[in-house]
Amino acid sequence: MPQYHAPLIDMQFLLHDWLNISKHYQALGLEDFDAELVNEILNQGAKFAQEAIAPLNREGDEQSCHLVDGKVTTPHGFASAYHEYIANGWNAMLGSADYDGQDLPNSMAVPVHEMLNSANLSWRLVCMLTESAVLAVNKHGDDKLKRTYLAKLISGEWTGTMCLTEPHAGTDLSLLSSKAEPNTDGSYSISGSKIFISGGDQDWTDNICHLVLARLPDAPAGVKGISLFLVPKILPKADGSLGEANAVSVGSIEKKMGIKACPTCVMNFDGARGWLVGDENRGLACMFTMMNEARFQVGLQGLGIAEASYQGALSYARERLQSRAPQGVAEPAKKADSIMFQPDVRKMLLTQKALTEGCRALAYLYAQQMDIEKYGDTEQAHEAAKVIAFLTPICKGFMTDIGTDVSSLGIQIFGGHGYIREWGMEQLMRDSRIAQLYEGTNGIQAADLISRKLARDNGLMLAATHKMLEKLVADIQLPASLEFAQNILDDWFSTSKLITTLDPSDLAGAAYDYMHYSAYSILGILWLSMADSAQHSNFASIKSGKANTCAFYLKRLLPRREGFKANLFSGAEDLLTPADNEFDYQ
């Protein structure tokens, strides 16, 4: 497996040159944070990702997880890497200082999360779910719940899970049937079976906090009758030490296409004791608290995998000698030219690069908005929240589609060797494929974008996103680039506004195309903006590299936008017309 190196130069370019992160922290009154600290965190994060968890990735896939006597074992080295991770405080990056967290801005943590995804997605996934649990308990838990669980979840002494899906309730949580019966002591007895639970059990920590959706007796039908509960694997005693085991067990470990080193479990709750998080019957709303964050984090998985695949393909292309370049012999001293000189291979590499770096720009811009939502004044926070709501399904849906496409190109550049597990390239594609499915399939993201985010609330989320992008465009200095970016923005904004007039089935038919049309448009703007700032960079390769990759993106990838745009207004009739028996000629 090619060794992973965190793309520090690009990360630093984005944070310092493009986003001007020090100034951004100053504007938010975050005086403890500056460029130096950013670089320190990037460097240390890179060291941990490269040295501690990347080396476990390939072997972890082969070993996978096992269920022995009801307990899960994870691959060799995973637990000790986790102990190093929490000892060094990485788990606490985003946690509240009230519970011993570091309260770092998201713009500092997100690049590290990206690195962890590149290095070892299976390993990262368990930590990511703890972060989601922290958000839920922090926002909706009562004081006692916080006192008991929050510091331990933030430090990483305990991990967290999200127990939502049931065999017949995935996209449609209204169908879920897990039950919660109130006990006399204020706790509840939770019963039901949940599937696809990442980190449902592990051999890393003494306790696991499951956040479980279930129905109270006499709760209304549908999603308005769902409540959220915290159900610990081991019941803590009053003094916080571990007591008896709760009635929570692992039914089985799912056998999956990829992320095999992540223990994805079927979890059984048999009258397990749990505590309400938030209000009764408001579980779905509590869950949505962490939805933006979790969906963005899944998008970041697509980015992480794309970067890892690009790095592998690039180093292979440079080394693999095969045939001569069609434009003329490139390396006469060698038996053949490296395939790096083949135009078709370069096209694949530049496609990987332009999409990966474009997604990184989108992700860091999103992280900057998260900072503003967290630390800005009320109006700023309100505006940022709208931008985040709008961009979340795009980040999740587009970046994970890109993760799979880019990792497939990585295999292709390797030729037959890409299919052999030892090289690690096919694992990246298998690992990536899950990200298009969980936290809401990408079809659900597209529906969320077009129906909830675009068409509702009089287009306020669209307007806020447009305003943010408009500012980015206005800062472009080269007039031709500014004009190009303005055209992309205008085309996208006017098209988006028109879409809000469609009826529900036409919206549903246009959803996926709209998500991709928007993403390719936004990436076009980001590329023009990046290439423009790169002209002031001291790195010669950043200056010319961003300019040339931007040109490649505009010429070869931006036109895909047209394909997605073509059918936005042609309705869903052709989708709905075919009779059932036309599908298989029965």
Next chain:
Amino acid sequence: MPQYHAPLIDMQFLLHDWLNISKHYQALGLEDFDAELVNEILNQGAKFAQEAIAPLNREGDEQSCHLVDGKVTTPHGFASAYHEYIANGWNAMLGSADYDGQDLPNSMAVPVHEMLNSANLSWRLVCMLTESAVLAVNKHGDDKLKRTYLAKLISGEWTGTMCLTEPHAGTDLSLLSSKAEPNTDGSYSISGSKIFISGGDQDWTDNICHLVLARLPDAPAGVKGISLFLVPKILPKADGSLGEANAVSVGSIEKKMGIKACPTCVMNFDGARGWLVGDENRGLACMFTMMNEARFQVGLQGLGIAEASYQGALSYARERLQSRAPQGVAEPAKKADSIMFQPDVRKMLLTQKALTEGCRALAYLYAQQMDIEKYGDTEQAHEAAKVIAFLTPICKGFMTDIGTDVSSLGIQIFGGHGYIREWGMEQLMRDSRIAQLYEGTNGIQAADLISRKLARDNGLMLAATHKMLEKLVADIQLPASLEFAQNILDDWFSTSKLITTLDPSDLAGAAYDYMHYSAYSILGILWLSMADSAQHSNFASIKSGKANTCAFYLKRLLPRREGFKANLFSGAEDLLTPADNEFDYQ
């Protein structure tokens, strides 16, 4: 895993209604073959594929192949299914009657091959390679070689392999280093190591015939110094019975992303005895004899997987109840509507269907051309050979890309369950992914199409293909469809002719886009032609189903052609310009 059913109604529609196969046989003087026999073979082939090998597919992936004491074991049931296959004569379908083959037209065998690919690609692969070996020995072997090996390969008593690739010689066979030293008895001693050898060893038959590329002493460097040898696993005695083991051994079994039930071996030849096939130093030419056939067969693997994935997704979509349809409640008596009513799911299903049935039409049209090449008069055969040469890289490259795209959609329709191995949908994607890589990567197919097939020989292969398609267009009865098809054809033909003027590096830069531009154009013509013939069908669902799917293809998929066309003439400069250090900012 959803049960596979051969799509007999579509197959029969294509062969009888669309291609008018009885008339085609009559025109070629093939009096023994008629519609009734076609149906008999389709029905029996379906029975075998569905009952004998499809049930082994899922478990075969889990068991995979193992190397124990130098011998390969394949998954449970694989060997006995093979024995049933050869006992029923399936292996001999295309073999020469001189060696007890059935000499069936390709148009009869190809639908059965498609079924086998849908049912169990790993299993099929070993048989497919025997067919390639038969072609090579039949065309280039001397009489003694034929007498010794051909009947046994055709009956399937022995299998065959193709030993081409070495660790440092894949795409570029000029780099291969295996050696062949002449012995005094007319045989040769072959030494070297080969990788990625499908069916390199198995527990199905007593003997295996390896076709091995190697260099004679003092052979010219490069591809003009490569010879082809037949190297049996067990040396046959003069009477044809099995004698001593040859110096051929399995180094290891490759651990792969998919086709895990196919024993893909590293093969070591340590002075193994072999016999020359064809002339000295003409090994590459001999190999190219079977290249069209083998590449087409790999394309057919993409089709087979696409069909299997579509079937799985369709049956799941009909059963999975989740949410309500945005156009209004569809199944009020149920807790939720089946996802079959979701416009976005229908779009995915129709995409799968339109691409799969379009590729099937292309494959069967190609098979018809193979019949003409084999049985037609000299001029007909010559023309058909040109069409075949042109369409081969399109069939291989496009149909295998579609195999992966369609099987990825199949996973997506399943949501999270698509990622779980038990359902079989993710296996289809993993199995499909190899077909884009072997028998020449799809990048190599694209280069072959644009450089060898299109630009060479004064465009004669293009002209022959255009003529064949023109005839198909002229037969369209509905004037609007005829005009639409003619426009697609004219656009493609004029664009193709212009491309021949490009220089080598611009050709290389445009290759992949040209392959897809051509494929989407040709499928557009085939869809209009199919939908037109379907209007005379007695099956109501064929009539409306082909019309509606054609409309879907023209509206939603044909426009992709524009994206591929956009950059055909913009040169490779943007691909060649970026300096090496711009790729990773070193």
